[in-house]
Amino acid sequence: MYAVIVTGGKQFKVSEGDVIEVEKLEGEAGAKVEFPALMVVDGDNVAVGADVQNTVSGEILKQGKTKKVVVFKYKPKKNERKKNGHRQAFTKVKITKI
Secondary structure, three states: EEEEEEEEOOEEEEEEEEEEEEEEEOOOOOOOOEEEEEEEOOOOOOEHHHOOOOOOEEEEEEEEEEEOOOEEEEEEEEEEEEEEEOOOOOEEEEEEEE
């Protein structure tokens, strides 16, 4: 059995026990979260759109930041240089129930 959920503007295919990294969600480690299911597949039974009655439950494992990405902008022959860095925040979630 698996489901397709949406969070942070992205879609994820998940099944029970999966650990996924999603855009930052509010909550501490150990908190419960729920995601709306877009599609649920159970063997030969497929529920899509308005037929889906399920929600997907998960547990927050950790809040964190990804590796730093260096952004370096410059204009040749103008002595214009700008160095910047960015670390995207994420939440690690374990899917507990579909």
